[in-house]
Amino acid sequence: xxxxxxxxxxxxxxxxxxxxxxxxxxxxxxxxxxxxxxxxxxxxxxxxxxxxxxxxxxxxxxxxxxxxxxxxxxxxxxxxxxxxxxxxxxxxxxxxxxxxxxxxxxxxxxxxxxxxxxxxxxxxxxxxxxxxxxxxxxxxxxxxxxxxxxxxxxxxxxxxxxxxxxxxxxxxxxxxxxxxxxxxxxxxxxxxxxxxxxxxxxxxxxxxxxxxxxxxxxxxxxxxxxxxxxxxxxxxxxxxxxxxxxxxxxxxxxxxxxxxxxxxxxxxxxxxxxxxxxxxxxxxxxxxxxxxxxxxxxxxx
Amino acid sequence: xxxxxxxxxxxxxxxxxxxxxxxxxxxxxxxxxxxxxxxxxxxxxxxxxxxxxxxxxxxxxxxxxxxxxxxxxxxxxxxxxxxxxxxxxxxxxxxxxxxxxxxxxxxxxxxxxxxxxxxxxxxxxxxxxxxxxxxxxxxxxxxxxxxxxxxxxxxxxxxxxxxxxxxxxxxxxxxxxxxxxxxxxxxxxxxxxxxxxxxxxxxxxxxxxxxxxxxxxxxxxxxxxxxxxxxxxxxxxxxxxxxxxxxxxxxxxxxxxxxxxxxxxxxxxxxxxxxxxxxxxxxxxxxxxxxxxxxxxxxxxxxxxxxxxxxxxxxxxxxxxxxxxxxxxxxxxxxxxxxxxxxxxxxxxxxxxxxxxxxxxxxxxxxxxxxxxxxxxxxxxxxxxxxxxxxxxxxxxx
Numbered sequence: 001x002x003x004x005x006x007x008x009x010x011x012x013x014x015x016x017x018x019x020x021x022x023x024x025x026x027x028x029x030x031x032x033x034x035x036x037x038x039x040x041x042x043x044x045x046x047x048x049x050x051x052x053x054x055x056x057x058x059x060x061x062x063x064x065x066x067x068x069x070x071x072x073x074x075x076x077x078x079x080x081x082x083x084x085x086x087x088x089x090x091x092x093x094x095x096x097x098x099x100x101x102x103x104x105x106x107x108x109x110x111x112x113x114x115x116x117x118x119x120x121x122x123x124x125x126x127x128x129x130x131x132x133x134x135x136x137x138x139x140x141x142x143x144x145x146x147x148x149x150x151x152x153x154x155x156x157x158x159x160x161x162x163x164x165x166x167x168x169x170x171x172x173x174x175x176x177x178x179x180x181x182x183x184x185x186x187x188x189x190x191x192x193x194x195x196x197x198x199x200x201x202x203x204x205x206x207x208x209x210x211x212x213x214x215x216x217x218x219x220x221x222x223x224x225x226x227x228x229x230x231x232x233x234x235x236x237x238x239x240x241x242x243x244x245x246x247x248x249x250x251x252x253x254x255x256x257x258x259x260x261x262x263x264x265x266x267x268x269x270x271x272x273x274x275x276x277x278x279x280x281x282x283x284x285x286x287x288x289x290x291x292x293x294x295x296x297x298x299x300x301x
Numbered sequence: 302x303x304x305x306x307x308x309x310x311x312x313x314x315x316x317x318x319x320x321x322x323x324x325x326x327x328x329x330x331x332x333x334x335x336x337x338x339x340x341x342x343x344x345x346x347x348x349x350x351x352x353x354x355x356x357x358x359x360x361x362x363x364x365x366x367x368x369x370x371x372x373x374x375x376x377x378x379x380x381x382x383x384x385x386x387x388x389x390x391x392x393x394x395x396x397x398x399x400x401x402x403x404x405x406x407x408x409x410x411x412x413x414x415x416x417x418x419x420x421x422x423x424x425x426x427x428x429x430x431x432x433x434x435x436x437x438x439x440x441x442x443x444x445x446x447x448x449x450x451x452x453x454x455x456x457x458x459x460x461x462x463x464x465x466x467x468x469x470x471x472x473x474x475x476x477x478x479x480x481x482x483x484x485x486x487x488x489x490x491x492x493x494x495x496x497x498x499x500x501x502x503x504x505x506x507x508x509x510x511x512x513x514x515x516x517x518x519x520x521x522x523x524x525x526x527x528x529x530x531x532x533x534x535x536x537x538x539x540x541x542x543x544x545x546x547x548x549x550x551x552x553x554x555x556x557x558x559x560x561x562x563x564x565x566x567x568x569x570x571x572x573x574x575x576x577x578x579x580x581x582x583x584x585x586x587x588x589x590x591x592x593x594x595x596x597x598x599x600x601x602x603x604x605x606x607x608x609x610x611x612x613x614x615x616x617x618x619x620x621x622x623x624x625x626x627x628x629x630x631x632x633x634x635x636x637x638x639x640x641x642x643x644x645x646x647x648x649x650x651x652x653x654x655x656x657x658x659x660x661x662x663x664x665x666x667x668x669x670x671x672x673x674x675x676x677x678x679x680x681x682x683x684x685x686x687x688x689x690x691x692x693x694x695x696x697x698x699x
Contacts, residue, residue, distance in 0.1 A: 002681025054546025247340025
């Protein structure tokens, strides 16, 4: 929309801070529509999608300026269609990609490069995949959570082809309405930026839909606030979040981006209306690794 | 404009049902003056309190320069001959800002001096072009709003054709509407297809003296043109074939003004000699018969001959530390004063240069939306985040 880039800020940056470095420029092969971003601490790499070139770009962690990616996954064998978001399964060494308009999830080996064939593709009518953005993998339970249209779908991690979801977190108690966005996973819990903005597209491609009659209201003014919510990945049905951040003091209006820092007990959330990044200190949201923790991440009483 | 209830979208009903349920289950705390337990304030917030300039347009006849501001979601109009002094923020003549304005993540902007109207493209989410009268100020409703495809970026006005041209990034398309368009109307024509070579188009100009249209392209290409968009899912059609995306070199493509469908461009400026690096805004300078390009990637302004074709070097380049050019988004030409205006995304400024300059020269005037030296986060709807645990840093894409 503006300048395609990845801006890097010190964790403690506050106010109208300047980035410490920028990854930007033609050589980066970046474009707009980066709706998911992942950092791989084991390889010190940054993984970003380019929806407008049907590509996945992998940069070195210290990349700066107009630097070329280390690897580019792009080409007809990739089956990428408008890849909006990426997520990593560090344990199984895989890159997961949400191909939004393709309504499919492509899974690649983490060292995939060039016109690579995905190791698995989840797609088809049984999947119920629609507007997919956030993905989160639980490698211990072999589960995959997907932020889909107006719900969270749970698949088996190794599902392939036209697989039906094994679980669904949806309904009024969840608070999720429209377009749940970035999702992260930690210790049995999924963390979701539930944007709850209401985007209506009157066009299919550049063709006006036959039922398009009037200009919709501004989606940013949707009075239903978005929030950051936490669920157990084993939850199923109309389940309220275990924990959430929502309300006027939080500053969240329609949150979209989300990142976790369990070590410091912090959650980072970007908000489209504020056009900013907010940091929350919520160590209580992160289950501790201890013998008293149940397998589903809930603390024993 | 309609309410969400009247949108005819099944999802709207689900939305309202959820809203009702949420209100019914609201905790007692949420109904008092005390914050609800989940209403946790942030410990830090990175945001820019000042307007950030994206597009820029000049109306020499009426003496104004106008900028689109997607950061604070506003339009700003300034006196084009008054610059900032001593590094203070410049005082706009008017700022259009507020929930009634329908302004959001706006990109391209054009002025219609004859009818005294401002056009700006809501690039993300709203998918509209907003038309304001010159006299608009504060939180006012637009004179007109019309729907456009998602990711519309650049705008150009053709007075003879009486049409508005709009570039659409993800669709690799230029759509044309009748100038008086209002509400929901189908385009009167489009330029789209393999022969066009359009690839993530951004800025566009309409040169009526030569009946040409020029378009700046980033080079992102999605292969088969069949994206059906999104929004009120799941009504859109699944794309079941791989698209074979490409990362092509950036280009300037010049078409006949009346081109349509899969038209081949008259000329293409593309290749390593061009120096193109994410070309954003673009303008035609009639005085010098040149094409002026905001070259975002390397913080420069490139000037090509109008008839340039192929892998050619620019006639002139404005670049260097004295210029103050910092990741420019827009350019505009003031033929009356013989000036080129440049809007910077990298800081809070717009710069006026003599339109004949080259090299590392200082601007004649500067308009600032914040005091000089103010930090610039530079966010443009950051819809994802990552945390670099190795360096203790946040990664924020636009």
